[in-house]
Amino acid sequence: MMIYLTLFLEFFKIGLFAIGGGLAAIPFIQELSKNYGWITQEQILDMIAVSESTPGPIGVNAATFAGNTTAGIFGGIIATIGVIAPSIIIILIIAHYFAKFSETSIVKSAFSGIRPAVTGLIATVGFEVARTTLLNMEKYNKATNNLLSILDIKAIILFCAIIYLLNKYKKHPILYLVAAAFVGVIFKY
Amino acid sequence: MSVLWELFTIFFRIGAFTFGGGYAMLPIIQEEVVDKKGWLTEDEILDCFAIGQSTPGVIAVNTATFIGYKRKGIIGGIVATTGVVLPSIIIITIISTFFQHFQEYEIVQHALGGIRVAVVALILNTVYKMYKKSIKDWLGISLFIAAFILIAFLDISPVIVIIIAALVGMFKGHNDRFKEIDG
Known part of the structure; x- marks a missing residue:
């Protein structure tokens, strides 16, 4: 029983202090591994790899994985509830007041500045994933100085095809994800 | 449903x-x-x-x-x-x-x-x-570009960028209202 309570409280702390996305939780989980010996460093590496290669928010995946490794299925569920509880509480409070104040002129003008900045922030995320997915920096060879070798041609072809289809047919995003998974398996991406 | x-x-x-x-x-x-x-x-x-x-x-x-x-x-x-x-x-x-x-x-x-x-x-x-x-004017374009550069190339925390953008928005809102009263 004790282990579940400790798991809940530790993951509650992670949910409360890890600001800015799932990977921010990793150092906290490393701390847990040191303090409690719940999971080994190797299992943490597995955890990161599995969290990133399965669907779902990375922070939630990591919590389920760590809890499950430590204390079985129920441990995974408890750790997950722990990590999302602070979000739920904080956001419900903010959303409550936001509904009240969102029509005031000061909040309106604050958000008129925030929206373009958040669009810029999302563009940064798009730029980062585009760089790591479509370019192949380590293949670049200074001796031959062949700039074209940086481009991951296979990835770029699929990218252009999806952009074209997206604008032509406007189907559900999930359809493109599933189709891309099949293309990935067939053409060995 | x-x-x-x-x-x-x-x-x-x-x-x-x-x-x-x-x-x-x-x-x-x-x-x-x-x-x-x-x-x-x-x-x-x-x-x-x-x-x-x-x-x-x-x-x-x-x-x-x-x-x-x-x-x-x-x-x-x-x-x-x-x-x-x-x-x-x-x-x-x-x-x-x-x-x-x-x-x-x-x-x-x-x-x-x-x-x-x-x-x-x-x-x-x-x-x-x-x-x-979401981008309707020159201020919007500037904020978009500034946020992109600050986060992508200067590694500034997104939270700080959001706060600065909120202040810019509030300042502009204040100025606009002032102009309305004035004119």
């Missing part, structure tokens, strides 16, 4: 198909919540992300709670959040119980290789749509 069930199924789908971090959920949210249901506008989605990014916790969870609350109060927030985390709990429990080295299978790696390219295309496509909807 009740609103709560809709909230649950939509966010379950989002949780099941978000690969690689909170922002990857944006294209599916846009499709389901803005285009199909008309529950929120593009501007309101950006507000959600601004709040989700600047508060502690997992961004996807923050966004789900916020949208759920807007739609159906506290119970809506909890239902949407349950929906978005349930696929993770199911999938990760199966993987960590039966095959911890799941990501080493060749077929998984190839599928992910393809999915990552689709995620790039979907996110960039959404950025383009958001840009068209």
Whole structure:
């Protein structure tokens, strides 16, 4: 029983202090591994790899994985509830007041500045994933100085095809994800 | 179909198909919540992300709670959040119980290789749509470019950029009102 309570409280702390996305939780989980010996460093590496290669928010995946490794299925569920509880509480409070104040002129003008900045922030995320997915920096060879070798041609072809289809047919995003998974398996991406 | 069930199924789908971090959920949210249901506008989605990014916790969870609350109060927030985390709990429990080295299978790696390219295309496509909807004047364009440069190249924390942008917006709002009174 004790282990579940400790798991809940530790993951509650992670949910409360890890600001800015799932990977921010990793150092906290490393701390847990040191303090409690719940999971080994190797299992943490597995955890990161599995969290990133399965669907779902990375922070939630990591919590389920760590809890499950430590204390079985129920441990995974408890750790997950722990990590999302602070979000739920904080956001419900903010959303409550936001509904009240969102029509005031000061909040309106604050958000008129925030929206373009958040669009810029999302563009940064798009730029980062585009760089790591479509370019192949380590293949670049200074001796031959062949700039074209940086481009991951296979990835770029699929990218252009999806952009074209997206604008032509406007189907559900999930359809493109599933189709891309099949293309990935067939053409060995 | 009740609103709560809709909230649950939509966010379950989002949780099941978000690969690689909170922002990857944006294209599916846009499709389901803005285009199909008309529950929120593009501007309101950006507000959600601004709040989700600047508060502690997992961004996807923050966004789900916020949208759920807007739609159906506290119970809506909890239902949407349950929906978005349930696929993770199911999938990760199966993987960590039966095959911890799941990501080493060749077929998984190839599928992910393809999915990552689709995620790039979907996110960039959404950025383009958001840009068209949310940026209306020169100040907007400047804030967009400034935020991009500060975060991508100067490694400034997004939270700080959001706060600065809020102050700029408030300052401009104050000036506009002053002009109205003056003129």
